[in-house]
Amino acid sequence: MLDWADGLLRSFINPYYYGVLVTIGINIILALSLNLVTGFTGQLHLGHAAFMAIGAYTAGLLATKAGTGFWAAVLAAGLMAAVAGVIVGLPTLRLRGDYLAIATLGFGEIVRITLLNLDITGGPFGLRGIPRQTNLPIVILAVIFTFLVLRSLVNSRMGRALIAIREDEVAAQTMGIDTTRLKVTSFTVAAFFAGIAGALFAYWFRYLNPSSFGFMVSIELLAMVVFGGLGNLLGSVVGASVMTYLPELLRTVAPAIAERRLVFYGALLVIIMILRPNGLLGTSSEQGWLEIWLARRRSRSPATTSAASGQVPPASTGGAGHGPA
Amino acid sequence: MKGLGYPRVRFGSRLAFGVGLAAVLAALLIMGSGLALAQQTVVIGMLGPLSGDYATYGVSVANGVELAINEANASGKYSYRFVLRKEDTRGDQVQALNAINKLIELDRVTAIVGAVLSGETLTAGPIAQDAGVPFITPSATAPAVSEIGDYEFRNVITDDMQAAQMAEYAVKNLGLRRFAILYANNDYGLALRRAFEAGVRAHGGQVVAVESYLDGDSNFSAQLTNIAAQNPEALYIGGYYTEAAKIAQQAALQGLKVRLMGADGFDSPELINLGGAAVEGALFTSGFYNGTQDPLAAEFVRKYEAAYGSKPDMFAANAYDSARIIIEAIQAVGPNRAAVRDWIANVKDFPGVTGLTTFAENGDAVKPLYILRVENGQFVQER
Numbered sequence: 001m002l003d004w005a006d007g008l009l010r011s012f013i014n015p016y017y018y019g020v021l022v023t024i025g026i027n028i029i030l031a032l033s034l035n036l037v038t039g040f041t042g043q044l045h046l047g048h049a050a051f052m053a054i055g056a057y058t059a060g061l062l063a064t065k066a067g068t069g070f071w072a073a074v075l076a077a078g079l080m081a082a083v084a085g086v087i088v089g090l091p092t093l094r095l096r097g098d099y100l101a102i103a104t105l106g107f108g109e110i111v112r113i114t115l116l117n118l119d120i121t122g123g124p125f126g127l128r129g130i131p132r133q134t135n136l137p138i139v140i141l142a143v144i145f146t147f148l149v150l151r152s153l154v155n156s157r158m159g160r161a162l163i164a165i166r167e168d169e170v171a172a173q174t175m176g177i178d179t180t181r182l183k184v185t186s187f188t189v190a191a192f193f194a195g196i197a198g199a200l201f202a203y204w205f206r207y208l209n210p211s212s213f214g215f216m217v218s219i220e221l222l223a224m225v226v227f228g229g230l231g232n233l234l235g236s237v238v239g240a241s242v243m244t245y246l247p248e249l250l251r252t253v254a255p256a257i258a259e260r261r262l263v264f265y266g267a268l269l270v271i272i273m274i275l276r277p278n279g280l281l282g283t284s285s286e287q288g289w290l291e292i293w294l295a296r297r298r299s300r301s302p303a304t305t306s307a308a309s310g311q312v313p314p315a316s317t318g319g320a321g322h323g324p325a
Numbered sequence: 326m327k328g329l330g331y332p333r334v335r336f337g338s339r340l341a342f343g344v345g346l347a348a349v350l351a352a353l354l355i356m357g358s359g360l361a362l363a364q365q366t367v368v369i370g371m372l373g374p375l376s377g378d379y380a381t382y383g384v385s386v387a388n389g390v391e392l393a394i395n396e397a398n399a400s401g402k403y404s405y406r407f408v409l410r411k412e413d414t415r416g417d418q419v420q421a422l423n424a425i426n427k428l429i430e431l432d433r434v435t436a437i438v439g440a441v442l443s444g445e446t447l448t449a450g451p452i453a454q455d456a457g458v459p460f461i462t463p464s465a466t467a468p469a470v471s472e473i474g475d476y477e478f479r480n481v482i483t484d485d486m487q488a489a490q491m492a493e494y495a496v497k498n499l500g501l502r503r504f505a506i507l508y509a510n511n512d513y514g515l516a517l518r519r520a521f522e523a524g525v526r527a528h529g530g531q532v533v534a535v536e537s538y539l540d541g542d543s544n545f546s547a548q549l550t551n552i553a554a555q556n557p558e559a560l561y562i563g564g565y566y567t568e569a570a571k572i573a574q575q576a577a578l579q580g581l582k583v584r585l586m587g588a589d590g591f592d593s594p595e596l597i598n599l600g601g602a603a604v605e606g607a608l609f610t611s612g613f614y615n616g617t618q619d620p621l622a623a624e625f626v627r628k629y630e631a632a633y634g635s636k637p638d639m640f641a642a643n644a645y646d647s648a649r650i651i652i653e654a655i656q657a658v659g660p661n662r663a664a665v666r667d668w669i670a671n672v673k674d675f676p677g678v679t680g681l682t683t684f685a686e687n688g689d690a691v692k693p694l695y696i697l698r699v700e701n702g703q704f705v706q707e708r
Contacts, residue, residue: 016430023419124512128469209444212418
């Protein structure tokens with residue numbers, strides 16, 4: 001599929017970087033879809049790797065046992081994950097906050113342990129023999145497709161309703177928004193794209209093992225979303241790219257510290273959270289040290305105009321002072 | 326010196342002698358460095374978990390490979406200078422794939438020791454196979470590993486083979502007939518159970534009870550009661566030392582008099598620390614014995630301990646042998662990946678620290694297996 005484009009890309013990209021780009025692309029799709037649930041709808045979801053696993057195993061089983069073609073298997077993987085999204089979403093999305101987090105975490109473990117104990121999935125031995133049909137052009141197309149679909153979704157009426165749920169669920173309900181239905185819909189759409197990403201994963205890695213879809217994978221995906229910025233799609237692209245590439249960068253530029261690269265990874269997250277708690281491109285109004293420091297500088301240096309107007313509203317125009325103070 | 330009656334030399338001639346000596350040394354040095362420059366550099370890769378949950382295994386493997394390469398470079402016997410590139414997989418599939426791509430495409434390795442865990446080997450192995458890079462895994466025991474292809478070699482004794490040999494030894498050499506099996510319900514325990522049961526039957530013994538447990542269980546009294554009812558002579562435990570030690574103690578408490586047996590999951594000093602008197606006399610199979618009298622292996626244990634401050638385990642020993650096989654192959658046929666593969670495939674009785682090693686048609690090592698016994702709180706060699 002898209003062999004000419006693949007040939008072109010392979011002609012000037014080293015196979016190592018080619019592989020890194022494929023993993024970055026798959027992670028971007030996962031982060032984008034998780035951002036819809038966690039960033040836009042405000043639901044803490046700790047089991048996203050499970051949807052990826054469902055998609056990966058669906059595609060893997062179809063490819064190895066049924067001989068299904070690539071595109072059909074990828075679509076089936078997305079649909080299967082979406083069905084799981086509805087089934088899990090309906091009961092759990094009535095829960096809020098910590099309870100939802102625990103429920104989704106439990107769901108992730110159930111999927112992993114089921115895959116570990118089924119015979120058809122190969123259990124702990126894993127599923128082998130999937131042909132390698134994912135390539136970089138397909139992944140790039142999938143990323144663009146996911147981005148465009150999610151962008152039009154969050155900019156639509158429904159997207160506004162999701163953001164309303166994130167900001168204040170009770171208020172959203174008062175405004176006539178069917179919160180449960182919308183939360184389940186956002187969960188299902190996210191599951192669909194995670195399933196697609198899982199299928200691309202299966203056709204790239206050729207071997208599936210339940211341990212590749214554990215709790216830590218869900219947490220890493222969440223870290224990508226938070227790092228890039230909750231509620232910002234471009235942020236997820238940046239977050240997934242940086243957090244996937246950073247460990248590889250340390251591998252090549254600093255082999256001596258490569259074994260300790262996770263420390264740097266963690267340190268970077270801590271620094272970002274201190275400086276910008278809403279992530280690199282986040283849209284929430286939370287202020288970190290960086291903003292506070294910038295705001296102080298701004299209020300101090302140009303003492304004549306902006307600072308003065310912000311601090312001492314002129315008595316005559318009372319309305320202006322009430323704004324975003 | 327004076328007593329030997331050498332004539333006294335004047336300062337001037339001493340100076341001349343010194344200058345001459347310095348000149349000769351400098352000439353030797355230049356020639357030496359010229360030789361060193363002429364020595365071609367060959368990169369050998371190592372792939373495994375150097376961080377994360379499985380880091381102990383990966384670090385042992387990395388140490389074993391590093392020791393072999395440092396020795397080879399220091400010996401001056403080889404026409405190449407070997408360089409080690411270690412890549413961390415964190416025990417994770419995604420990292421394993423990127424790591425092996427880097428070793429092959431950026432570092433241009435001639436051959437690889439790794440990967441360490443079965444899952445990462447099944448992900449990274451096909452990449453090396455497709456690229457035509459020979460690799461020897463020192464530790465991945467999953468059956469499917471040998472199906473990766475002809476560039477894959479496995480220098481570790483598989484779970485099946487361990488259980489089969491223990492069954493044969495127990496029936497033929499110890500004359501035991503009635504066996505019970507208690508296994509951990511995971512891939513390791515399941516493989517051991519199947520092979521042990523088949524082995525016992527094949528040699529005319531009887532398996533009278535089969536029970537299982539889950540990793541992390543701490544109460545085995547129900548299973549042991551069922552086992553005791555069948556009155557077995559020996560109990561084969563397919564699992565790791567933590568549970569094995571507890572099983573031994575609870576069996577002793579129940580008054581169950583059986584010979585305890587197991588595989589390399591027993592191979593840790595913790596078995597004795599946790600099990601105490603209850604594990605006395607227990608037998609288990611292992612690919613390496615670090616208290617061995619074999620001169621080659623004893624020398625390795627000594628050098629490893631001097632370099633890393635701890636005794637080598639089976640992972641380190643297998644990795645050391647694997648790296649030495651690769652070094653000898655490169656020395657024999659040059660840094661050509663296909664030629665190195667052929668050399669490894671055809672090596673006969675390579676004298677390793679884990680015994681004479683030959684690779685079978687499917688790439689699995691055929692080599693001796695130790696049977697160890699717990700005696701007075703120490704591991705001793707039974708066979």
